[in-house]
Amino acid sequence: MAQQITADEIREFAYNHYVFPARNAGLPQVRIRAGDVHDALNLVSLYPAVCGALGADKFQTQYRLRRIGRQGPTSGANVWFTFEIFP
Numbered sequence: 695m696a697q698q699i700t701a702d703e704i705r706e707f708a709y710n711h712y713v714f715p716a717r718n719a720g721l722p723q724v725r726i727r728a729g730d731v732h733d734a735l736n737l738v739s740l741y742p743a744v745c746g747a748l749g750a751d752k753f754q755t756q757y758r759l760r761r762i763g764r765q766g767p768t769s770g771a772n773v774w775f776t777f778e779i780f781p
Contacts, residue, residue, distance in 0.1 A: 748775045761776070
């Protein structure tokens with residue numbers, strides 16, 4: 695059976711579990727590993743979807759972020775996104 699998850703759901707998860715806690719703690723930046731999001735959502739082989747959702751301009755606009763770094767392969771577990779957090 696194919697997994698059903700939308701990019702919006704991935705972005706919302708990343709916000710709730712990474713960005714929101716970092717913002718509440720007053721941190722200026724947050725770093726998110728695609729594989730951690732992928733695994734927490736119990737996804738199988740959907741790294742491109744996670745990387746696409748986190749790399750989208752929509753994620754930055756919707757949650758008041760600015761991507762300041764992206765390290766790792768094009769897609770995969772070890773892609774790291776670093777965002778500056780705006781209040």
